[in-house]
Amino acid sequence: MKKRLLGLSFFAVFCLNINATVYAEDMPTTASSEQITTSFTGSGTEVQATDTADTSTVTESSLEVPGNAQAEEPVQETTVSEETTEQAENPSEITTDEGTFYLPSGRSDAPSLFRAARATLPSVPATNNNTPTKSFIDVSSHNGTISVAAYQSMKNYGVTGVVVKLTQGTWYTNPYAASQINNARAAGLKVSAYHYSEFTTDAAAIAEANYFAASANSLGLDKGTVMVNDIEEPNIAGKGDHTSNSRAFATRLNQHGFGNVRHYVGLYWITSGRINAGALGNKNIWVAAYPYNLSQENFYTQYGAWQWSSQLRFPNVNSNFDISADYTGAFSNPAPSVPENTVAMHRLYNPNSSEHFYTQNGIEKDILVSKGWRYEGIGWNAPTSGAPVYRLYNPNAGDHHYTLDFNEKESLVKAGWRYEGISWYSGGGITLLRLYNPNAKAGAHHYTMNVNEKDNLVRLGWRYEGLAWYGK
Known part of the structure; x- marks a missing residue:
């Protein structure tokens, strides 16, 4: 849902002219296409792996980052303005036992x-670990175009799902929904959808359910997709039986074949009695309430999900995001388990040289x-035994290379590459794909198990070289 926060003041302010809206065509969401060429989709959700020993040699040249790494973004405060509503009807804050x-409202x-308002809520850098769980984001046209690389970078911070706004009322469709x-699919995120x-x-x-379902069908969303009723608009507050109306909305979606319906509401809609959460099913409720002071404690676990901020910022990605x-x-996608007798292979990226690096250490x-x-x-995940995969380092280009081919390893050593030992072993039913960038000095080879990533790189000029090795 869009980043429009209710402020702390009790009086009205102004609406923004829609012509002033800045979309992604005017402000790109990623630094460059080079980031896209080095993006990661992997096998799904990323998890923190257990450190494992490795006999690979760590050379000083291997560990240096050419140039200066980009500094972490400072925590900022975002200022927005408040729409004209009665404080009693749409309070800007709520005090509970927690x-x-x-x-959020409207x-x-x-x-x-299109609205804006006057309030301050600090932005939250994704690198901050003193926060509730970062499971999934939600987006609307406010976020513009979000690249595969941007979605993939979000996965580094635990985000494995996205809820995309499709429609509003029976008259509006998000023009960015398809992309x-x-x-998000190409990046390996779980996709859900919502209707305002x-x-x-x-x-x-x-x-409205008919309109929402028609849009979901046109975008190719399967019937198992989680479909969300976002009921928060101030202008409808108290003007209907919101629980009964929401039930009718969900029932109609069920009749269209969409069986997973959820309801997004601000906490006040529940505490004021506008929405009977129990009647809709507590675990079908996605509740929103943003704490002033963040901690690692997850509140409102009696519901299915909790949106705890609308101001999450990811490094090198423009726009703030709702986070839940x-x-x-x-x-969200479940964390993948590491198969028995395997080790997790870590993947890293050097933003200055564009090299990807892989290690089990x-x-x-x-x-x-x-x-x-x-x-x-x-x-x-690599097996603990099998065919060896050799690791080499080019001291002139600052580049690593990995190969299953003993003869290729020997040839590179003769050409001046340093042999750094066996990095891991090949084996299993998963194929790792190898690509080559003829224009790159460092990071010239890339390895991925994701076919979408491979196809994207080929479209950008990389050469597909076939099998690299096998994993599990």
Whole structure:
């Protein structure tokens, strides 16, 4: 959902002219196409791996990052302005046993309802680990085009799902929905969808469900997709039986074949009695309330999910994002388990040289991260025995190379490459693919198990070289 926060003041301010909206065509969401060519999709969700010993040689030249690594973004405060509503009807905050929270309200991104308001809520860098669980984000046209690389970078911080706005009422469709969905899929994120609701009767709810379902079908979303009723619009508050209307909306989606329906509401809609969470099913509720002071504690676990901030920022990705903790697994991918008798292979990226690096050694991984490399999670799982994969280093280009081919290894050593030993073993039913960039000096070879990533690189001019090795 769009980043429009209710402020702390009790009086009205102004609406923004929609013509002032800045979309991604005017402000790209990634630094360059080079980031896209080195993006990571992997096997799904990334998990922190257990450090394992490795006999590979760590050379000083291997660990240096050419140039200066980009500094971490400072924590900023975002200022927005408040729409005209009665404080009693749409409070900007709520105090509960868990503390005092900001509340979202009326954050439509539709042109005629584009709003902004006056309040301060600090932005949260994704690198901050003193936060609730980062399970999934939600996006609308406010976020513009989000590249595959941007989605992949979010996975480094635990995000494994995205909820994309499709529609509003029976008149508005998010123009970015298709690209936001397709790029999220390519990055390996779980995709759900939401509809910004305007209904105040069962009949209107049915009409909006029809509109939402038609959009989901046109975008190729399968019937198992989680479909969300986002009911928060201030102008409809108290003007209908919101619980009954939401039931009618869900029932109609069920009739269209969409069986996984959830309801997004601000906490005040529940505490004020506008929504009967129990009647809709507590675990079907995705509740929103933003704490002033963050901690690692997850609140409101009686519900299915909790949106705890609208101001999460990822390094090198423009725009703030809503972030939520998933308590049922409905919105996010599960953490993959490491198969028995395998080791997790860490994947890292050097933003200055464009080289990807792969290692099973957790200590080596941590050293590289401390020197400015970006950790991209688990690339694949390697068996503890099998055919050896050799690791070499080019001291002139600052580039690593990995090969299953003994003769290729010997040829590179004769050409001046340094042999750094056996990095891991090949074996299993998963194929690792090898690509070559004829224009790159460092990072000329890339290895991935993801066919979408391979195809994307080929479109960008990389040469597909076939099998690299096997994993599990």
